[in-house]
Amino acid sequence: MNAFADAMAALVADPNLGVDAVYRQGGIGPAVAVRVLRSSPDRVADAFGTEILSATDILSVPIAVLPDLAAGDRFALGPDLLTVSHAERDASGTTWRVLCQR
Numbered sequence: 080m081n082a083f084a085d086a087m088a089a090l091v092a093d094p095n096l097g098v099d100a101v102y103r104q105g106g107i108g109p110a111v112a113v114r115v116l117r118s119s120p121d122r123v124a125d126a127f128g129t130e131i132l133s134a135t136d137i138l139s140v141p142i143a144v145l146p147d148l149a150a151g152d153r154f155a156l157g158p159d160l161l162t163v164s165h166a167e168r169d170a171s172g173t174t175w176r177v178l179c180q181r
Contacts (some may be wrong), residue, residue, distance in 0.1 A: 114118070115154070
């Protein structure tokens, strides 16, 4: 582990920042309990000259916990079921930035 991985592990473990989630590979795989960081920024998109505001969900997940993520995987966070649209590694290679749709 490096300093970035240690920092991420501390952040997801913090009860004020990290949230419990259940991960399922392909949406149907075995349930894996994980802790993630969740943000839900609003995004503004242009559709035929009209701005559309849409909610998004972005998860930060330690790569050490889930070494493989792909589109179609799912996370359950309480009552919310999030499907992975895209997952990318951060510059340090320690954290997934996971773009999800509800």
